[in-house]
Amino acid sequence: MDYHLFPTYLDEKTLKSSPIREGAGLALAELGDEKKDVVLIGADTIESCRAHYFADKFPERTIECGVAEQNMIGIAAGLSYQGKVPFAVTYAAFLIGRGWEPIRTTIAYPERHVVFISSHAGLATGSDGPTHQMTEDIALTRCLPGFTVIAPADMEQAKKAVRAAYDLKGPVYIRCAREATPVFTTPATPFEVGKAQVLREGKDVTVVAHGYMVYTLLQIAEELRGQISVEVINMHTIKPLDGVTILESAKKTGKVFVAEDHNIIGGLGSAVAECLSENKPVKLFRHGVYDQFAESGSAKDLWAKYKLDREGIKALLLRFCLG
Amino acid sequence: MLLNDKKIKELELTANKIRQTIIEMLVEAGAGHSAGPLGMADVFTALYFHTLKHDPKNPTWAERDRLILSNGHICPVRYAAMHYAGYDITDAELKTFRKINSRLEGHPSYKKMPALETSSGPLGEGLSQACGFALASRFDGTVNQYHIWCLTSDGEHEEGMTWEAVLLAAKYKLSNMTVIIDYNNIQIDGNVSDVMPLESIRAKYEAFNWHVLEMNGHDMQDIISTLEEAKSIQDRPTFIIAHTTPGKGVDFMENNYKWHGVPPNKEQAIEAMRQLKLIEQTLKAKP
Numbered sequence: 001m002d003y004h005l006f007p008t009y010l011d012e013k014t015l016k017s018s019p020i021r022e023g024a025g026l027a028l029a030e031l032g033d034e035k036k037d038v039v040l041i042g043a044d045t046i047e048s049c050r051a052h053y054f055a056d057k058f059p060e061r062t063i064e065c066g067v068a069e070q071n072m073i074g075i076a077a078g079l080s081y082q083g084k085v086p087f088a089v090t091y092a093a094f095l096i097g098r099g100w101e102p103i104r105t106t107i108a109y110p111e112r113h114v115v116f117i118s119s120h121a122g123l124a125t126g127s128d129g130p131t132h133q134m135t136e137d138i139a140l141t142r143c144l145p146g147f148t149v150i151a152p153a154d155m156e157q158a159k160k161a162v163r164a165a166y167d168l169k170g171p172v173y174i175r176c177a178r179e180a181t182p183v184f185t186t187p188a189t190p191f192e193v194g195k196a197q198v199l200r201e202g203k204d205v206t207v208v209a210h211g212y213m214v215y216t217l218l219q220i221a222e223e224l225r226g227q228i229s230v231e232v233i234n235m236h237t238i239k240p241l242d243g244v245t246i247l248e249s250a251k252k253t254g255k256v257f258v259a260e261d262h263n264i265i266g267g268l269g270s271a272v273a274e275c276l277s278e279n280k281p282v283k284l285f286r287h288g289v290y291d292q293f294a295e296s297g298s299a300k301d302l303w304a305k306y307k308l309d310r311e312g313i314k315a316l317l318l319r320f321c322l323g
Numbered sequence: 324m325l326l327n328d329k330k331i332k333e334l335e336l337t338a339n340k341i342r343q344t345i346i347e348m349l350v351e352a353g354a355g356h357s358a359g360p361l362g363m364a365d366v367f368t369a370l371y372f373h374t375l376k377h378d379p380k381n382p383t384w385a386e387r388d389r390l391i392l393s394n395g396h397i398c399p400v401r402y403a404a405m406h407y408a409g410y411d412i413t414d415a416e417l418k419t420f421r422k423i424n425s426r427l428e429g430h431p432s433y434k435k436m437p438a439l440e441t442s443s444g445p446l447g448e449g450l451s452q453a454c455g456f457a458l459a460s461r462f463d464g465t466v467n468q469y470h471i472w473c474l475t476s477d478g479e480h481e482e483g484m485t486w487e488a489v490l491l492a493a494k495y496k497l498s499n500m501t502v503i504i505d506y507n508n509i510q511i512d513g514n515v516s517d518v519m520p521l522e523s524i525r526a527k528y529e530a531f532n533w534h535v536l537e538m539n540g541h542d543m544q545d546i547i548s549t550l551e552e553a554k555s556i557q558d559r560p561t562f563i564i565a566h567t568t569p570g571k572g573v574d575f576m577e578n579n580y581k582w583h584g585v586p587p588n589k590e591q592a593i594e595a596m597r598q599l600k601l602i603e604q605t606l607k608a609k610p
Contacts, residue, residue, distance in 0.1 A: 039462065063495075064460060065412065071451045071487035078455015081441065084462065086455075102448055110433040110442045 003199055004188035010222050011188045018211065021119040021176040023158030025050025028034045028087055028117070030159075031166055032058045037225075038166070039084045041065060043072045049089040049119045049176075053114025069098040076114045077106035085113060085166060091125075092118035092134035092175065100140055107171045108144040115165045115172045116141075121151075122261030122295050123302040124212065126176040130293035141173045142239040148193060149239040151175040151197035152212035153267075154183045157236060160191035166195065175263070179299040194241035198249065202231035205321050206249040206256045210235050210268050213259050213308070229323050238268050243275040250282045257285045257320055259313050264288040285320045287313065324551050326373075326544055332609055334543045337407060338368040339603045342572050344403040344417060346595045358569035358582040359476065361399035362507045364472075366565055367404040369546040372552075376469060382438035386516035388469050389456050391440050393449020394476035394505065395430040395598065396584070401439070402427050410438055411537040414510070447482025449473050450502060454488050457497040457560075470554055471500040478510035481519045486605035492560045493532040501553040501561045505540070507569040508578035528562040540567035564583050 008014040032038050032054050040046070040062045046057075046195035055062040065072040069090060076086040088095065090292050095118050096103070107114050118137065125133040138145055141149045152158040158176060165172040190197075200221050201216070207230055208218045214234045233244065250256050256276060258269040261310045268284030275281055287307075294302055303309035307316060326334075329548075341364045349355045371377070376388045392401055399420060405414040411439070419425035426435040431445030441452050453473035460466050479485055491498060504524065508515045515521060528535045536558045538549035546565075553561040570576025571596040576587075587595055 039459075054447070065487070065491060066397050068484075068487035068491070070448075070484040071454075071491060072489065074448050074451020074484065075455040075458065075491070077441070078452035078457075079459050080455075082456055082459030084459050101445060102451070105442060106448055107588070108454055260570065 001198070003190065004186050005199065006184050006186055009184040010219065011176055011220070012182055017175070017180040018155040018183050019050070019178060019180045020152055020155055020158045021050045021178060023152065023155035024054050024162050024174060025071055025177050027159035027162035029053035029057055031163060032061065035083050035085065035166060037083060039063065039079055041072050041079070041086055041088045043067060043094065045090045045119070048195055049117065051089045051117070069094045070102045073099045073102040074106050076121045077110070077112050080112040080114050085115070087115045087117060088319065089117045089119070091120040092137045092142045093132055093228070093245040094119065096137040096140050096173065097134060102172070104144055108146055111116045111146055113169055113171070115174065117162070117174045118174060119176050120178045122177055122211070123289065123306060124179040124261055124299045124310060126179060126302065127296045127298040129296040133294055135261070135263045135289045137173070137175060138139045138238055138268065139270070140264050142266070143273065144171070146239070147239060148172045149175070150193065150237050152236055153211060153214040153234050154181060156183050156185045156187065156189065157191060161236070162321050164191065164193045168310060170186050175211065177212055182215050184215050184218070185216040191236070194237045194240045194242055196245040197234040197236070198231060198245065199232065200232040202229035202253065204229040204255070205251055205317070206231045206233060206253045207271055207317065208233045208235050208246065208256065208258045208268065210238060213261060214308055215312050216313060217259060219310055220317060223314065228318070235268055238271055239245060241275060243279065246272060246275055246278050250276060250280055255283045255321065257317055258287060260288040261308055262288050263291055265291055285316070313314045324548060326547060328610070332606060333544050334368050334372055335606050336603065337372055338364045338608060339572070339599060340407060341368060341403045343596060343599045344406070345399045345594050346587060346599065348399050348403065348417055348420045350589060350592035351418050352364055354421055355399060355426055355586045356396045356584050357503065357576055358509060359394065359507065361573060362567040362569045362571045363474070363505050363572065364396055364401050365541050365543060366503065366546055367400050368545060370455045370472065371404045371408040374550045379405070382410065386468050389440055389471045391449050391453045391456065391471065392431060393442055394446060394479055395443030397505070398431045401431070405438065421515060436515045439550035445477065446479035447484040449475060449479060449550060450485055450488035450492070452502055454492050455504070455559060457492070457500040458495060460499060461495070463604050466608045467477065469499070473500065473502045475502055475504050477504055477506050477508060478523060479514045480504065480521050480524065489528070489531050489533070496558060497560045500558050501563060503565050503566055505565045506564050508567055509569045511583050513580050525564060531558060534559050534561045535564065536561060537564040537566065540565035541571060572602055574598060
């Protein structure tokens with residue numbers, strides 16, 4: 001399948017770098033033009049979540065809750081009962097962490113169509129430190145009945161995720177990172193919720209990722225060309241999980257390596273492990289944040305120290321495949 | 324609005340029937356909350372049989388008043404009131420409360436019964452949702468079409484989320500919203516005044532720029548006049564302090580916090596029904 005990636009996507013220097021949150025914000029403002037039932041609710045981080053594009057354009061459809069995330073969740077529920085499609089935005093730790101029980105009771109249980117867009121997911125958050133580096137949000141949302149959980153791979157894909165989320169039913173979580181990362185997909189790249197993308201075919205090992213890490217894995221696969229044939233799957237939708245694509249790939253390669261900027265407990269690695277162990281047990285490695293809190297530092301330094309960068313992941317992948 | 328004696332008597336008898344039904348539901352379920360539902364029977368009667376703009380045969384009517392029950396655990400009183408008001412809840416269904424396959428969940432479930440407007444149970448979450456309803460009516464230009472009523476408990480004013488919503492409602496001047504607090508001064512661990520004093524709740528809401536009213540939650544005329552007055556406030560949200568007696572109508576339950584979250588056993592239910600029927604006879608004997 002042709003995913004219409006940027007023609008020279010393997011040459012990072014030729015790519016634009018932009019935060020995934022930026023794409024979500026831009027798309028929301030566009031969506032507001034077309035859909036009059038879209039309402040924005042924020043909790044003192046509207047600009048930081050790039051939702052100011054919407055807020056500036058549609059102040060009459062923007063609700064600023066102040067630093068009160070739980071209230072924001074309840075308001076989103078109330079708006080949805082009245083036929084609105086609320087988009088609630090703030091940092092992942094506050095949105096999903098602080099907001100979790102109201103999300104469970106007021107949104108998930110009554111199956112409200114509310115879209116949650118975070119910023120500041122993962123260690124990519126950088127120097128704000130562990131309080132703000134949310135590495136448990138996928139675990140917390142994917143266990144809630146009826147939730148759709150999406151982690152777009154880049155800014156361009158985030159735009160499509162926002163549009164797709166509007167058309168879904170029930171609660172949707174779109175996970176976005178703060179740091180600017182390479183934009184390797186294009187407007188022509190297809191996007192379907194729940195349909196994984198085999199961006200690169202290979203036969204020795206399957207690597208599965210979400211978010212900006214998909215690009216890192218594409219780079220690693222290219223670097224290992226001739227040595228190990230790596231199949232790269234962009235699992236942009238973590239729930240519902242595209243088990244069929246994982247199983248087909250695992251059947252071919254016999255080895256699955258998951259990498260994510262999230263705790264290895266409860267994230268994509270867990271979801272893939274559940275799928276494989278029930279259907280086709282193969283050798284599996286879950287890479288991510290190893291059940292710990294990190295620290296302050298630039299995103300780049302954190303990625304290096306916690307082995308979430310190209311060198312760190314490559315070494316682990318090699319050991320997994322050859323060791 | 325002043326009601327005539329006949330109308331008052333009719334409403335008081337309805338409240339009494341609701342109380343009897345609550346006892347029957349609780350003893351049949353063998354679980355549930357006694358004190359709160361009995362204490363709020365008069366307020367629910369005033370709402371469902373007088374004040375609310377609603378159509379029991381068309382519970383999703385766009386112009387209906389929205390009644391949002393934040394303290395979901397007192398739902399037996401709502402189920403019983405809706406039953407008598409003509410909603411699609413039969414006598415037989417009332418007996419399924421808290422049982423498997425029932426629509427009458429232990430705490431309200433919107434998915435099972437959309438006429439309940441929301442799901443609730445965990446405390447302190449109703450007011451935020453009511454604010455969402457009210458904000459949507461501002462977007463839609465339907466502020467004058469219906470009123471939003473949010474029923475809360477005193478205990479849930481210990482939740483921070485309640486106060487987040489109190490701030491926001493004042494900021495956006497959500498004038499088509501009225502919050503009623505069931506100020507019965509009991510919660511699971513004891514009296515509210517001991518567990519976590521709220522006083523002065525009136526001064527607190529006034530300081531947050533709400534309009535505040537008080538009523539005797541067992542005086543039908545007072546309840547109805549106060550609800551009417553709340554609807555007339557145009558510039559800010561209204562908070563009504565309903566002074567109520569938990570367990571109202573059953574002497575061994577009244578004002579005893581131990582009756583917050585337990586049902587009567589068979590003997591206690593028989594005695595409760597005897598007392599409530601006595602009240603019924605007295606009411607009927609009134610001119």
